[in-house]
């Protein structure tokens with residue numbers, strides 16, 4: 001039997017709003033094994049993106065926990081990726097600078113400026129975007 005890969009336990013997400021806390025997720029429990037392919041399906045606003053953002057480490061659950069390969073998730077990391085529904089790009093930054101923003105955040109001081117440059121250009125080449133490195137999204 002495959003090992004447990006990702007586990008959400010009793011996850012609650014309370015967003016602060018002008019009208020007080022809004023409970024978007026209440027006691028969400030999920031177990032995913034290595035190699036499993038899982039779809040979260042539900043109506044708009046039911047909390048799918050909120051779950052993904054917690055797993056991505058972009059949001060912190062207000063209760064409960066998210067454990068990936070035995071480690072608690074509390075920040076983004078290079079072993080997890082999210083493809084957003086919108087472009088999620090800064091229109092005033094170039095393609096290179098947009099990618100750099102994320103690469104800096106994920107690798108912090110673990111990568112030198114030169115390593116970062118090579119990593120960004122390598123990944124832009126992988127998706128045939130290297131020619132646009134100096135262009136803005138628009």
Ligand SMILES: Nc1ncnc2c1ncn2[C@@H]1O[C@H](COP(=O)(O)OP(=O)(O)O)[C@@H](O)[C@H]1O
Nearest residue numbers: 015017022024043044045046047048049050051
């Ligand atoms: N930052 C936020 N502040 C307040 N409410 C939010 C915030 N983000 C999401 N919500 C609310 O939480 C609920 C779940 O949102 P979301 O996870 O984006 O749903 P889905 O991806 O399933 O459409 C929605 O009612 C949404 O309006």
Ligand SMILES: [Mg+2]
Nearest residue numbers: 045048049050
């Ligand atoms: Mg969504």
